[in-house]
Amino acid sequence: MVLRRVRLKVVVVGERAVGKTSLIQKYMRNHFSPEYKGTLGVQMHPVEVEVPLDGGDVVLAKVAIFDLMGEHAARESFRDAIFYGTHGVLAVCDAGRTETLYAIPDWIRAAAVVTGGVPFTIALNKVDRSSSIGIGEAETSWLRQQFPLSPVILTSAMTGQGVEEAFHGIFARAVAARIDAEKARHRANLLRHEILVFISAREGLGASKTELFSRFRDVPPAQLMQELDYLIRLELLALEAEGSKPFVQTASMPASARCRITPAGRKLAESPSTDEMVIEEPS
Ligand SMILES: Nc1nc2c(ncn2[C@@H]2O[C@H](COP(=O)(O)OP(=O)(O)OP(=O)(O)O)[C@@H](O)[C@H]2O)c(=O)[nH]1
Ligand SMILES: [Mg+2]
Numbered sequence: 001m002v003l004r005r006v007r008l009k010v011v012v013v014g015e016r017a018v019g020k021t022s023l024i025q026k027y028m029r030n031h032f033s034p035e036y037k038g039t040l041g042v043q044m045h046p047v048e049v050e051v052p053l054d055g056g057d058v059v060l061a062k063v064a065i066f067d068l069m070g071e072h073a074a075r076e077s078f079r080d081a082i083f084y085g086t087h088g089v090l091a092v093c094d095a096g097r098t099e100t101l102y103a104i105p106d107w108i109r110a111a112a113v114v115t116g117g118v119p120f121t122i123a124l125n126k127v128d129r130s131s132s133i134g135i136g137e138a139e140t141s142w143l144r145q146q147f148p149l150s151p152v153i154l155t156s157a158m159t160g161q162g163v164e165e166a167f168h169g170i171f172a173r174a175v176a177a178r179i180d181a182e183k184a185r186h187r188a189n190l191l192r193h194e195i196l197v198f199i200s201a202r203e204g205l206g207a208s209k210t211e212l213f214s215r216f217r218d219v220p221p222a223q224l225m226q227e228l229d230y231l232i233r234l235e236l237l238a239l240e241a242e243g244s245k246p247f248v249q250t251a252s253m254p255a256s257a258r259c260r261i262t263p264a265g266r267k268l269a270e271s272p273s274t275d276e277m278v279i280e281e282p283s
C-alpha cells in the first residue's frame with residue numbers, strides 16, 4: 001500500500017437554497033437544520049480523507065470544500081477568484097424545483113472557463129420530499145444528454161441518503177484526474193529527454209524534421225512539433241533553415257529544417273531523466 005498526499009479544492013455550486021450548505025454540514029458533522037440561513041460569499045471547510053485507488057494504493061487527500069452562495073451576480077463578479085485551482089465540482093439542485101436543475105450547466109461552465117474542465121458530480125437533493133420530486137422522464141433524458149459522463153446521485157441532507165457517496169465520489173474522481181494529468185506530464189518529460197538525447201548524439205549535424213518524425217513515429221506529429229517548439233523556446237534546441245527568421249514555429253518550417261542541440265540542451269541530454277511520477281505535496 002503506497003500512501004500519497006494530495007491537496008484538493010472541491011467547490012459546491014448550485015442555485016440558492018438547493019441545500020449546498022446543508023449537504024456539507026451533513027457530510028462533515030452529520031448535522032441537519034431545517035432552518036434556512038443563506039450563505040454570504042464563500043466558506044471553506046477543510047477535511048482529510050483517504051481515497052483508495054485501483055491496485056490497492058491509497059491517497060491521503062486534504063480537501064478544501066468551498067461552499068458558495070448560489071447568487072449569479074457573485075458567480076459572475078468573482079468567477080476567477082472562486083474557481084482558480086479547483087479540482088472538482090459538486091453541482092447541487094433541488095429535485096423539487098426543476099429550474100434549479102436546468103441552471104446547472106451555467107454553474108459548470110463558470111467553473112470550466114477558469115479550470116479548463118474538471119470532473120463534476122451532480123446531486124439531486126431533497127429527495128426525502130418524495131411528494132415534490134419534479135424530476136421526470138424529460139429531465140432524466142436531458143441530464144443524460146447534457147452530462148453523459150457525470151455521475152448523478154440522489155441525495156438528502158436531511159436523511160443523509162447519498163451524501164457520503166456524492167462527496168467521496170467527487171473526491172475520488174478529482175484524485176484520478178490529477179493522477180492522469182501527472183502521468184501525461186511525466187510522459188511529456190520523458191519524450192523531451194529522448195528528443196534531446198537523439199539530437200545530441202548527432203553532434204553538429206543535428207536532425208531534420210523528417211528524421212525526427214521518423215525516429216518518433218509513435219508520437220502524433222502535432223505533439224512532436226509542440227514539444228520541439230517548447231525545447232526551442234527554452235533554448236535547449238535551435239531550429240535552422242536557410243533564410244528563416246528566429247522564433248518561427250516548427251510547423252511552419254520546411255521538412256529539411258534542422259534542429260541542433262545547444263550547450264544547455266547537451267547538458268540536459270547527458271544528465272539522466274530524474275522526473276519522478278508521484279504527486280507528493282507537503283502536509
Ligand atoms: N427536506 C429537506 N430540506 C433540505 C435539504 N437540504 C437542504 N434543505 C433545506 O433547504 C433550505 C436551504 O438549504 P441550504 O443548505 O441553506 O441551501 P444553500 O444551497 O446553501 O443556499 P445558499 O447558501 O443561499 O445558496 C434549508 O431550509 C434546509 O434546511 C434536504 O435534503 N431535505
Ligand atoms: Mg449555503
